[in-house]
Amino acid sequence: MLSPTRALSASARLPEKGWCSLPEEVVETLEAPERSAVAGGPNERLALHVCCGPCASAVIERLCTDWDVKCVWHNPNIQPEREHDLRLDSMRTVAERTGTSLAVLEYDVTRWMELREGLMDQPEGGARCLGCFRMRLEATARWAVSQEIGTIATTLSISPHKDVAIVNAMGREVAGRHGLCFLAEDFKKRGGFQRSVELSREWGLYRQTYCGCLPGMR
Numbered sequence: 001m002l003s004p005t006r007a008l009s010a011s012a013r014l015p016e017k018g019w020c021s022l023p024e025e026v027v028e029t030l031e032a033p034e035r036s037a038v039a040g041g042p043n044e045r046l047a048l049h050v051c052c053g054p055c056a057s058a059v060i061e062r063l064c065t066d067w068d069v070k071c072v073w074h075n076p077n078i079q080p081e082r083e084h085d086l087r088l089d090s091m092r093t094v095a096e097r098t099g100t101s102l103a104v105l106e107y108d109v110t111r112w113m114e115l116r117e118g119l120m121d122q123p124e125g126g127a128r129c130l131g132c133f134r135m136r137l138e139a140t141a142r143w144a145v146s147q148e149i150g151t152i153a154t155t156l157s158i159s160p161h162k163d164v165a166i167v168n169a170m171g172r173e174v175a176g177r178h179g180l181c182f183l184a185e186d187f188k189k190r191g192g193f194q195r196s197v198e199l200s201r202e203w204g205l206y207r208q209t210y211c212g213c214l215p216g217m218r
Helices: 024-031 053-063 081-098 109-115 127-146 164-177 192-203
Strands: 045-049 068-073 101-104 151-154
Touching: 045 053, 045 127, 053 068, 053 081, 053 192, 068 081, 068 127, 081 101, 081 192, 127 151, 127 164, 151 164
Parallel strands: 045 068, 045 151, 068 101
Antiparallel strands: none
């Protein structure tokens, strides 16, 4: 059974800006995470940030035996809007197929651009991405608190293009700031990414060709 973990210590917090490298103490924390007393169960709710339908498909399949999954869609990084809507439609298909609920939060591109000011020329995987992860996880955490859900997670780690150490460190930091647990998991392991490809084909899901933001299209 997957177990959630508590937040990073203050000394291991990630920087607001700068290249996405992790200090040694963060990596060590991830390798030997503190276990929470809270354990998942069929009646234990979990707020899952979903980045797209294909990634969510395999993650939900893996989690649903241990958790009552509540999907949260907040991805203002996905541009242009027609691309966002294509991916959201795909996620709605996944929610219907898996019988999970889907909360669609505000598509606030203006706010996303404001927070990324000065970072648009950063390379993929740099400071722009770090802030983007934080923004989406923060929205998920706030929604979880409003619904009295104590644990959050994200589908981001299923992508072979995402650094799981960075994703999980960010998740722990954000969750801890809101008094929540974070389910730190590398969903690409045990054939997770391959399973997402299989389900995408089986369910006819739209599969994007870039992460989301306009600089990522280059």
